[in-house]
Amino acid sequence: LLDSGGEGGLTFQALSKRLATGPGAIYWHVTNKSDLLTASCDAIVAKALNAASTTGSPEEALRRLALGMFDIIDEHPWVGSSLNLALGQLPMVRIFDRVGQHIRALGVPAEKEWTTASALVSYILGVGGQNAANAQMGRQKGLDRTDFLGEASKLWSQLDSDEYPFVSGIASQLSTHDDRADFLAGIDFILVGIADLI
Amino acid sequence: LLDSGGEGGLTFQALSKRLATGPGAIYWHVTNKSDLLTASCDAIVAKALNAASTTGSPEEALRRLALGMFDIIDEHPWVGSSLNLALGQLPMVRIFDRVGQHIRALGVPAEKEWTTASALVSYILGVGGQNAANAQMGRQKGLDRTDFLGEASKLWSQLDSDEYPFVSGIASQLSTHDDRADFLAGIDFILVGIADLI
DNA sequence: ACCTGAACACCGTTCAAGT
DNA sequence: ACCTGAACACCGTTCAAGT
Numbered sequence: 001l002l003d004s005g006g007e008g009g010l011t012f013q014a015l016s017k018r019l020a021t022g023p024g025a026i027y028w029h030v031t032n033k034s035d036l037l038t039a040s041c042d043a044i045v046a047k048a049l050n051a052a053s054t055t056g057s058p059e060e061a062l063r064r065l066a067l068g069m070f071d072i073i074d075e076h077p078w079v080g081s082s083l084n085l086a087l088g089q090l091p092m093v094r095i096f097d098r099v100g101q102h103i104r105a106l107g108v109p110a111e112k113e114w115t116t117a118s119a120l121v122s123y124i125l126g127v128g129g130q131n132a133a134n135a136q137m138g139r140q141k142g143l144d145r146t147d148f149l150g151e152a153s154k155l156w157s158q159l160d161s162d163e164y165p166f167v168s169g170i171a172s173q174l175s176t177h178d179d180r181a182d183f184l185a186g187i188d189f190i191l192v193g194i195a196d197l198i
Numbered sequence: 199l200l201d202s203g204g205e206g207g208l209t210f211q212a213l214s215k216r217l218a219t220g221p222g223a224i225y226w227h228v229t230n231k232s233d234l235l236t237a238s239c240d241a242i243v244a245k246a247l248n249a250a251s252t253t254g255s256p257e258e259a260l261r262r263l264a265l266g267m268f269d270i271i272d273e274h275p276w277v278g279s280s281l282n283l284a285l286g287q288l289p290m291v292r293i294f295d296r297v298g299q300h301i302r303a304l305g306v307p308a309e310k311e312w313t314t315a316s317a318l319v320s321y322i323l324g325v326g327g328q329n330a331a332n333a334q335m336g337r338q339k340g341l342d343r344t345d346f347l348g349e350a351s352k353l354w355s356q357l358d359s360d361e362y363p364f365v366s367g368i369a370s371q372l373s374t375h376d377d378r379a380d381f382l383a384g385i386d387f388i389l390v391g392i393a394d395l396i
Numbered sequence: 397a398c399c400t401g402a403a404c405a406c407c408g409t410t411c412a413a414g415t
Numbered sequence: 416a417c418c419t420g421a422a423c424a425c426c427g428t429t430c431a432a433g434t
Contacts, residue, residue, distance in 0.1 A: 012427060022400045024429075029398095033427065084279060084327040086335035087372065088350045093357065093365055100364030114371035117364070119384030123317070126324020129282040137284035152286045159291065166298030166315070167291055173312035174285065186317030189391025196390045210408060220419045222410075227417095231408065400433070407426065414419070 002040060002078045006136055010037065010078075038089055041082045045091040048072040049098050058105040059191055065098060066124055066187045070180060073128040080132025083125055096121055107198050116194050123190060127183050149175045200238060200276045204334055208235070208276075236287055239280045243289040246270040247296050256303040257389055263296060264322055264385045268378065271326040278330025281323055294319055305396050314392050321388060325381050347373050 001009045001018070012023040012033070019025070030036045052068040054061050073080040085092045100117040108116050138148035153175035161168040199208045199216070210221040210231070217223075228234045250266040252259050271278040283290045298315040306314050336346035351373035359366040 011425085013425080022402095023427085024401065025399050027428070081282060084282075084331045086331045086350065087347075088335070088353050093354070093362060097362040097365040100368065104364060111371075113364075114368055114375055115380045115383045116387070117368075118375075118380055119321070119387055122324035122328055122384060123321045124324070125327060126320035126322070129323060129327055130320055133282045133284045137286070149285075152284065155286050156291070164291060164295040166302060166311075167295040170298065170312055170315075173309075177312055177316075182313045182316055185313045186320060186388070189314070189317055189388045189394075190384070192391035192394050193387025193389070196387075209406085211406080220421095221408085222420070223418050225409070398434085400431105402430095402432105404429075405427095408424095410423075411421095412419105413421105415417085 003076055006139065007037070007078050007081060010040075037082050038085065038091065041079055041085070042091040042094070044072055044076055044079050045069075045083075045094055049094055052098075054102075058102045061105075062099070062102045062120070062191065063184065063187060065102065066120070067180070067184060069095070069124050070127065070131075070183050073131055074135075074179075077132045077135035080128035080130075081136070083128055092121075095124070099124075103194075106194065108194060109197070112197060119190055119194075120187070123186055127186065131179070146175075201274055204337065205235070205276050205279060208238075235280050236283065236289065239277055239283070240289040240292070242270055242274055242277050243267075243281075243292055247292055250296075252300075256300045259303075260297070260300045260318070260389065261382065261385060263300065264318070265378070265382060267293070267322050268325065268329075268381050271329055272333075272377075275330045275333035278323075278326035278328075279334070281326055290319075293322070297322075301392075304392065306392060307395070310395060317388055317392075318385070321384055325384065329377070344373075 001011070001014055010033075012026055016023045016026060026036070030039065048068045048071075049065070052061075052065045056064075073083075083091065087093075087096075096117060099120050100113060103113055103117045103120070134148060134152075135145070138145060141148065141151075143151065153171045156164075156167050156174055157171035159168040199212055208231075210224055214221040214224060224234070228237065246266045246269075247263070250259075250263045254262075271281075281289065285291075285294075294315060297318050298311060301311055301315045301318070332346060332350075333343070336343060339346065339349075341349065351369045354362075354365050354372055355369035357366040
């Protein structure tokens with residue numbers, strides 16, 4: 001339901017119909033819709049974390065982990081918007097812990113571990129949210145990714161170049177850029193910054 | 199309505215009551231709830247961007263801009279969750295353009311402008327979303343920020359240290375850290391990475 | 397222990413009718 | 416040009432009653 005209809009596609013009515021039961025039955029197993037969403041999210045996140053191998057250098061492992069998260073969010077865009085969770089929730093704990101382990105292996109001083117792990121997690125979730133927003137807007141307009149970016153690029157290029165000098169000039173890079181490569185470039189910026197304090 | 203009740207606090211019923219009119223009247227001025235939310239967001243974002251002075255070195259200006267966004271989201275947490283907008287929407291265009299101008303002033307090569315600006319914006323929005331999630335969870339439990347982080351910290355410290363070796367050990371840093379300083383540290387990581395390619 | 401399904405309070409949105 | 420307000424379809428959630 002989530003994959004095909006986004007966050008709005010998951011409904012207790014639709015879910016109970018697909019499970020051939022009443023809406024009340026679901027409440028025996030989960031307390032909440034938010035609970036259900038978090039659990040769905042966690043299933044996806046756990047899968048992505050298990051798939052990312054931890055061999056090689058810490059930098060490589062971090063890049064692979066980040067890319068794994070990127071890909072899984074790309075595949076299930078609703079995860080991107082559902083992953084803005086409080087620090088106490090399980091999916092967040094999982095991500096933080098895995099990132100933190102690599103950070104530790106990198107040799108980051110103990111008192112900087114939190115800050116560095118936090119920066120990486122925030123970046124990953126930020127890109128995820130961005131991806132999700134674009135995917136949802138695309139779905140809403142019935143466009144695929146390329147068409148949607150093409151339309152956004154056209155919109156940017158038509159903006160007043162006095163008011164938005166940067167955006168109006170860079171519109172072409174919007175439609176031709178490689179999301180995945182840019183994501184990784186951002187990870188590398190942060191890794192360079194982290195290496196600088198070791 | 200948004201400041202006091204979060205995203206769920208903005209209702210056409212509540213809004214029309216406060217405006218002493220009917221719910222239908224609002225639809226003459228906005229097409230959508232999503233439209234209304236984006237417009238609210240934009241008002242806040244525009245204020246934050248105008249307040250951030252652009253004097254000094256590009257690095258300083260970027261730090262001030264980022265910090266201005268952080269503070270405005272801290273003040274209005276709903277902005278953090280509403281700011282996962284597609285690239286075509288006005289608040290996003292504004293942020294992107296301002297960040298991009300500073301990036302350009304920094305001397306980043308033209309073909310890297312998009313990538314660098316994108317990384318910074320993603321990071322800022324990621325931290326914003328994180329802040330919003332914590333604020334909302336805190337509100338839901340009736341706790342203030344310190345109490346909420348204290349509770350999350352306790353939760354982390356009680357996790358199984360075999361399953362979550364990093365998170366369970368770093369719990370104390372969670373409750374004592376300075377959000378604002380950590381946010382800025384992340385910005386600096388990225389700025390170091392960007393400086394590396396100039 | 398788990399399911400049923402009607403009911404409740406509420407939501408975004410529409411639209412004929414007004415001024 | 417803009418407002419009114421009843422109505423619609425739908426939502427998450429509850430709960431007495433069943434098995």
